[in-house]
Amino acid sequence: MKIIKQKQQLMCITMPRFFPINAYLILEDSFCTLIDCSKKGMGAKLIQAIQSTNLPLKHIILTHAHSDHIGDVALIKKAFPQAQVMISATEMKQLQAGTKGLTPLPLQPDILLNENDxxxxxxxxxxxxxxxxxxxxIDTRNQHAFVGDLIQTAGGAAIAGDKRWLFPFPAYATMDQKLAIQSFKQLVTEPITAFYSGHGQALLGNQNETLEKMIARAEKK
Ligand SMILES: [Zn+2]
Structure with missing residues (x-):
């Protein structure tokens, strides 16, 4: 696992060469928050990364219910039992309805999240x-956006559903491309300084041309 350290976050890149999956540790004054858990088998390494911060893990947020984001969440929760596991209320409803393509959670989340929580x-x-x-x-201290698989940068910057042949997996797993484009357009109205996705490097927020190209590319399809 490769770790990119910044003042307020650690970017944990598992399997950087073959199938890059990112999890993020958000560092606050008295605790840290884990965003996504990579895939199964990566739990021990993520636990080490959490311990390296010397901060108690307070939250584990899952951006969505796919196996390469849920990973060893149960193992991590076991190691940090005080950490509250969170997923969106909508995703939980989809899971309960048995929506195809989602990965069932191995535990019951502690808190369900809604817009602007x-x-x-x-x-x-x-x-x-x-x-x-x-x-x-969105980290309100630095306007970094952690977007799960709404966009990818591995294989080329793209909005979910816009297939990049060098890394097509997020596109295969995308449910509604039109909705993803709409969500991305809405998100870029916020003053985001950098986008951090589930797969690939960070994308700086001030690259309007790149962002517009991503939207145009996706809308063409
Ligand atoms: Zn996904």
């Missing part, structure tokens, strides 16, 4: 499309 410094934004209950989190 706050989790420490993070602000919840509902950004459906990749799955119907997908959420993004």
């Amino acid at each position: 706050r989790v420490g410094a993070l602000l919840v934004k509902e950004t459906p499309g990749h799955t119907l209950g997908s959420i993004s989190l």
Whole structure:
């Protein structure tokens, strides 16, 4: 696992070469929050990363219910039993309805999230499309947006559903591409300084041309 350290976050990149999956640790003054858990088998490494912060893990937020984001959430919760597991209320409803393509959770979440909920410094934004209950989190201290699979940058920057042949997996798993484009357009109206997705490197928020190209590319399809 590769870790990119910044002042207020750790970007944990599992399997950087073959199937890059990102999880993020958000560092606050007295606690930290884990966004996504990568895939199964990565729990021990993520637990090590959490311990390396010397901060208690207070929240585990799942951006959506796919296996490469849920991973070893149960193992991580076992290691940090005080951490509250969160997913969006919409995604939970979809799971309960047995919606195809979602990965059932191995545990009961502690808190269900809705638009504009706050989790420490993070602000919840509902950004459906990749799955119907997908959420993004904006760190209100630095305007970093953690968007799950709403966009990918591995294989080329793209909105969910816009297939990139070098890394087509997020597109295969996308439920509603039109909705994803709409969510992304809504999200870029916020003053985002950087986008952090589930797969690939960060995308700077001030690259209007890149963002517009991503939207135009997706809308063409
Ligand atoms: Zn996904």
